[in-house]
Amino acid sequence: MKTRLLGTQGLEVSSIGLGCMGMSDFYGRHNEQDSLNTLSQAIESGVTFWDTSDIYGPHTNEQLLGRYFTQHPSHRNTVTLATKFGVMRSPQGDFLGVNGRPEYVQQACDASLTRLGVEHIDLYYQHRMDPSVPIEDTVGAMADLVKQGKVKYLGLSEAGVNTLERASVVHPISALQSEFSLWSRHLEAEILPACQRLGVGLVSYSPLGRGFLTGAIKTRADLEAGDWRLANPRFSEQNFHHNLALVDKIKQQASAKQCTAAQLALAWILHQSDHYVPIPGTRSVQRLVENAGAVSIELSTAELDEVNQIISPELIAGERYPEAAMSALDL
Template sequence: MKYRKLGTELEVSALGLGCMPMFGIGAGMYGKADMAESLATLDRAIELGVTFFDTAEVYGPYKNEELLGQAIRGRRDRLVIATKFGFDLTDLPNIGTDSSPANVHRACDASLLRLGIDTIDLFYQHRVDPDVPIEETVGAMAELVQAGKVRYLGLSEAGADTIRRAQKTHPIAALQSEYSLWERSIEEEILPLCQDLNIGFVPYSPLGRGFLTGQIKSRNDLDADDYRLRDPRYSEENFDQNLKLVDVVKTVAGRHGCSAAQVALAWLLAQGDFVVPIPGSKRRATLEDSMAAVDVKLTDADLDELEQAAPIGGTSGPRYGEAMMSMVRL
């Protein structure tokens, strides 16, 4: 495993592990997970030198943090644990944003208990709350740093102005947002801003929710309750068009004798040493395949070919439905 820094100080493995598939928002969000295999996957990640683990209060909800807490018990000191707050979960399944200072403190204390740790290494606001000024939210997060409950602060899917205002309130170590070969709009303004402000960038869904692996060849490959059947880019009208990109990724992979997933992750790693993708996995086989991407070196010709196949805005369909799109880049 190789290592990088988020911000100026927080060292993490160059690839982290997104734990969401183990317990997402709703059963079977990305196919059903087996808890024994999920725990074995977390164990294997630690064996491979992965130090960066990403979870959230809303995953499960709560169960994902509990699972990760179980897995890391007795070996906490080696690891960087990131979790997120920012939702009102009092009226499930109706979920709204809540980044009030009171909820910031409540969520932190509850996450610490579920994870079984004394300090959260990286505490993200999961989605910007339009009803609470970011200065108030980050101010409350900063109080957690002062109290020793949190080490570093992060944002997720925040817009440029929000990032700037947050950074003036307290240093932000990382921004987490969707970024991959099929979702590159972040490059237009957000990614350069993070680089300028020395904020680490953590791409989630770096494999296009599994699409870029080439393992999903039709919608019939997904379980009936799989979230992706409602994903606009997986829809019947967009699926075949988006497979054209996968064909190019596979071609590059063939030249390197590696998997398509490894090419997609290697492409992200090549975008800058402040970029730390967190591919999600709930099985050891996919984990091991993804983590091997740190040793894949794409040539300039590879990068040019992928650039032409996956221009900004080139993917067919929006990345989310209307409701979820309304919660990003605020």
């Protein structure tokens, strides 16, 4: 496994990370032992940049990682641990809005530290922006956590250019975590140039299009009842087969390259910049090993151009989130 730098403050992480959300929430049934096995395989594969959030479960994903570190205390220093705050959920999982108030930042961090069973968080993100609170106030409270030794580096998730610029005046932002993949390239026009200008690395969530770009999902019936993706516009009855045809072309190119579609999609991200890191989520040891193998895929300029032509943004059917959720993105 290779490593990459996020931001200009010295945050070095594995070139492929691990999104832990699906181990506890959103994507159907989950088995704790399978997840723990996958975390152990991540250590073996060098996939040591782990991503969670207090809303996953809610809270249960952080607790899962906390149990892992209790069982394997020596692995804590191996892992670069990232978590997030700011999206409010009830114990039943209902979404209650966002909260960026300074006093809440401190409370949320302390609660995450307790659930994770760690002394510090390596990378702490504001999960969604709170329009009612100036970003300077929120990031100022996050900077206080750095001074207290509770957090090492700061990040924002789904922040827009103006927010990134204002936040960076208060404290260096090491990473922006936003959706970015072959079929989600909305960042390219303005946000990614701003990241480069400000010295902010990109952490790409859903780099495999929530599993669609792997080619493993062939019908909507492959998703369990209650899987959040059934309500996602790109997985809808109206758009599914159109998007599947594009993925089939990616699978053909991957086959010619002697790699999997997932590896090709991850390699495409890695080739965009030395400061972009995808964090594909999985509960499977096999998939984790497959994803880690993407660091060895070399793509020529001609091959990158071919991929871009196959699955250019204007060819994708459907938005990346339902309409109600889109209003909270890139603020």
